[in-house]
Amino acid sequence: MIALIFRDLRIAVRAGGGFGLSLAFFFIIVIFFPFAIGPDLHLLSKVAPGTLWVGALLACLLSLERIFALDFEDGTLDLMVTSPLPLEGVVISKAIVHWLTTGLPLVFLTPFLGVLLGLQNSNVIFLIISLIFGTPALSIIGTFGAALTAGMKRGGLLLSILVLPLYIPTLIFGAEAARRGIQGFETQTSILLLSGVTLLSWAILPFAAASVLRINLR
Amino acid sequence: MIALIFRDLRIAVRAGGGFGLSLAFFFIIVIFFPFAIGPDLHLLSKVAPGTLWVGALLACLLSLERIFALDFEDGTLDLMVTSPLPLEGVVISKAIVHWLTTGLPLVFLTPFLGVLLGLQNSNVIFLIISLIFGTPALSIIGTFGAALTAGMKRGGLLLSILVLPLYIPTLIFGAEAARRGIQGFETQTSILLLSGVTLLSWAILPFAAASVLRINLR
Amino acid sequence: MSFWEYANPLKFLKLSGTLIPYFSILATITIIAGLSWGFFFTPDDYKQGATVKILYVHVPSAFVAINAWFMMLVASIIWLVRRHHVSALAAKAAAPIGIAMTIIGLVTGALWGQPMWGTWWEWDPKLTSFLILFLFYLGYIVLWAAVEDPDTAADLTSVLCIVGSVFAVLSRYATVFWNQGLHQDASLSIDKEEHVADVFYYPLIVVMAGFVLLFIALVLLNTRSEIMKRRAGAIMARSRV
Amino acid sequence: MAISIESLSVSRGGVNLLQGVDIELENGQAGILRGPNGVGKTTLLRALAGLQPVESGTIKCSLEDICYSGHADGVKPTLTVQENLEFWANIFGSPSIREVAEKFMIIELLNTKVGNLSAGQKRRVGLARLGLTGRQVWLLDEPTVSLDETSVKIFGNIIKDHLSEDGCALIATHIDLGLENSAQIIDLLEFQSNSGDLSSSNEAFL
C-alpha cells in the first residue's frame, strides 16, 4: 500500500500528472463567480461560503477521473488485482492520494479566495475547518464513483452525475457549518454531522468500491 | 464533413456516448447552489442568472474532453489528417456536434431551473436569449482547448484551466445581458457584444485549432 | 414449490402474462373510482378551494415514487445475493416508472404550490429531498444505460442502489437540518385529522391503492419487456456465432 | 508448480466460447495456446488469472502462484523504467531490479521515461515484471507483440530458464518462440463450443 501511495504521489507531481491543476481550477472557478453574479461585494460575501464549497467540490470532481481510468487503460489494474495487494487497500491508497493532492491543498488556498469574495479574515477559519472535515469524504465518495466508471472511456461526465448526488450531505453540512460560523451561530452540531458523514463514507465505501472494481474488470 | 458530423452524432447517442449527460450535469450543478448558499429564495433569485450561466459553462466544459481525445487515442485523428478532409472542416464539424449535443439542449432546460431558483417566468426569456447567443462561442472555444490538449491522457483538468480564461468575455457579456434584462434595463448592447464574441470565435478559432492539432500529432 | 421458482425468466413470463390484465383492470377501476369520488363528491376545502383536489394525484404519485426506490433496493439486494436475473431486471424496470412518478409529484406539487404558497417552488426539506430522490433515480438510470454487458450493469447498478440509499437517507436528514420548512407533514400518520380531513382522506386511500396497483402492473409489464429484450439478445448472440 | 484444468468452460459477451478444456501442465513444462483470432485465447487466460468468472469446470492452481500478462503492459508512461519496475518489485516484495533488467535487456533504458520508448522497448519493460513477481505459473497473452527477432529469441530463452527452475508457463501466441519442441501445443479449436451455445446467464432466458 505504501508503495502504491508513493508511486501515485510521484505520478501526480510529474509533468502531466495533474498536481496543482485542481488547485488552479478551484482558483479560477471561484473567481468566475464575481464575473457571473456581478461585482457587488456585499452580495458576494453572502454567497462566499457556498461558492467556495461548490468550487472545492468541483475541483475534487474533475480530478476523480484519473483515479482508476489510467490504471485501467494501461492494464495496471488487471495486474494489481492479481497481485498480493488487497483491492480494498488499493482503493484506500487511491483515496488518500486524491485527498493529499486535491482536498488538502484546497484548504490552503481558501484564505486568499475568501479575501477576493469579501469574507472577513476572522471568518475564513470556519471555512477552513469545514473543508478539513469535509474533503476526505469527497475523496472517498469520489473514489467509489471512479471505481464505478473505471471501465468507461472518458467517463468523466457520467462519473460526475453518479457522484454529485452522493456529495449532497457533505455539501449541505459543510456549507451549513461555514455559514453558521460566519453568522455567529454555534457550529458544533454541523461539524459533528459532517464528521459523521466522513467517517461513515470511509467505513463502507472502500468495500463497495473494491467490489465494483472487480465487476468492472471482468 | 457531413459524414463526420453524422458519425459523431451517432457515437454521441450510443451507449456511453454521453448525450444527455451534460444536460443532467447542468441540472444537478445548478440545484447544488441552493444547498451551498442556503434555501433563501430571495437571495437565490438574485444570483440566479449568474448561477445558470456558470452551470451552462461547466456543463460545456465537462463535455469538451471527448471532442478530440478519443479520436486521438484510437488513431482516428492520425488517419483523418492524412485523409482528403481539411482539418479545419474536422474542427468545425466537431464544434457543431458539441453545440448540438450540449449547448442547444441546455437552453431548453433553463426555464425549469429558473423556477427552482425563484426566477419570475417573464424573466427567464432573457436567460434563454443570452444562452442561445452565447453557447456557440463556448463550443468553438472549447474545441480549440480540446485541440490544445488532444495529446494528453486524461487532460480534462488542464483543458478546463486553459479554456476557462477564454470563456471570460462570453460569461461576462452573457451574464450581464441576462442580469440587465431581469432588472429591466436595455440589453441590446450586451447581446450585440455577446454575438460579436461568438462570431469572432467562429471566424478565427477553427484555423487556430487545426494548426494546434497538427502540432499535437507530431 | 418455492417462491423463487418465479425467478426463472420463463416462469415469470408466464405468470406475469396472466397477472398483468387483472392488475391493470383493478388499477383502472380503483383509480377512476377514487378520483371521481375525490373530484365530484367531496366539498372544496374552505381554505384551498378546488385546488385541494390536486391532492389526489400529488400524494399517491409521491408515495409510489418513494416506495419504488425501496422496491429497487430490495430487488438489487436479491440480485446480488441470489443472482436471479428477474430480480435485477425488475429493479431496472421500476426505475423509469419511479422517475416518472417523481416528476408527476414534482409537477403537481409545483402546480399546487402556486395557489397555496404563492410560489412554484420552495426549498423546503420534503420538497428538496424529493428533488434529491429524482437525482438518485437519474444516476441509476444513466448507469444502466451506460454499461453494455447486462450482468455487469446489473451488478454495478445494484451496488449503486445500495450505496445511494444510504446517502439518500443522509440527504434527507441533511435537508431537515438545513431548513425547517412549510410542507404538509405526513397525512397518513395517527393524528391524521390534524392534517387532512376525513372527507378527503378516504378517497385518497382509494386512489393510493389504485396507484400502487398501477405501479405493480407497470413494473410487471416493463420487466416482461426487459426479459424479452434479453431473450432477443440471447437469440441474436446464438445466431451470430 | 503445476496447473491443471479440467473440463473448463468459458464465455465472453454472453456466448460460450470454449468447452471442456483440459490442460495439464507439470513443473517445468510450457503450454502453447494456438487458435485463430477470436477463438478465445485471451478469454481463457483471463479466466485462469481470476479476472473473469468461469462457467463451469475446475482449475487446480492457487491464484497466489499465477502471474498474468495481457495485451496491455501495465506500465506508467510518465515514470521511468526503473520507477515502474521498483513499484512492482515493492508490491511483490522482490529485491533486485538490476538482475531482471539485465535479463530483459532494458538496462540502458532504466532512466528513460516509458512514454518515450518505442513499441517493442515498452513491451520488454512490461515483460520484465514477470521476473519480479517470483511467481511460478506464467500466463502470457501474445507476449512477443512488437518485439524484434533477437528479443523474441532472448525472451524464448528466458522462458526456458523459468521452466528449468520448475516454473511453468501457458502462452497464447501466433508466432514461434523456439519452445515448440519441448512444449505442449494446445489447439483451442478442439475445444470450441458448438456455435449457438450461450453462457449460463443467457441460457436462463431461453
Add this chain to the structure above:
Amino acid sequence: MAISIESLSVSRGGVNLLQGVDIELENGQAGILRGPNGVGKTTLLRALAGLQPVESGTIKCSLEDICYSGHADGVKPTLTVQENLEFWANIFGSPSIREVAEKFMIIELLNTKVGNLSAGQKRRVGLARLGLTGRQVWLLDEPTVSLDETSVKIFGNIIKDHLSEDGCALIATHIDLGLENSAQIIDLLEFQSNSGDLSSSNEAFL
C-alpha cells in the same frame, strides 16, 4: 505510383535517429523495413505520412497518394464494423464496403460492435480501411500484430494484389509476410545515425 526518398534524416524526442535514408520504390514494388526495436521504423513512416516533420532530405511522393496505418486502428468501439467502414468510405469517396469486407474476412462481423471484437479481429477491421482509400502508396507499421497465421497469409496476398495493380507498399514488420522474395528489404540499422547526433532544433543550442 512510386515513392522515392533521398538522404532523409528523421529525429524523435530531440535525438536524430536515422540519417541519409535512401529508398526507391517503383510501381508494383514493396519495401520491407527491418531493424531492431527502437531503431526508428515508426518514426520514419510517420514522417513519410506527413505526420511529423523531417530534418532534411526529400520525399518524392504526393501526400494525396499516401495511406498510413499505424499501431492504432482508428476504429470506434461503440460503432459496428459496418458503420466504421462506411465512415471511412464516405471520407475517401469510395463506394463499396462489401467487397473490401470480403477481402479482409470480416464479412460476418459487419454487424458486430468493434468493442466486442478480439484483438486480431479488430486489427483486420483497421486494415480493411486500406482497401477503402483507393490510394496507391501504403505505409504500414506492423500491420500483422495479433493476426493469426491464416490472416497473415491472406493479408500477404492482399498486398500482392495491391502491388499487381501498380500500387506500392512500405511495411515495417518483424515477421514474415510471404513477400520477402520479391520485395526490397531495407535494413534501417544501416542508416542509424551515430549516437549523439541531435536533431536540428537541439543542435541550435550547442
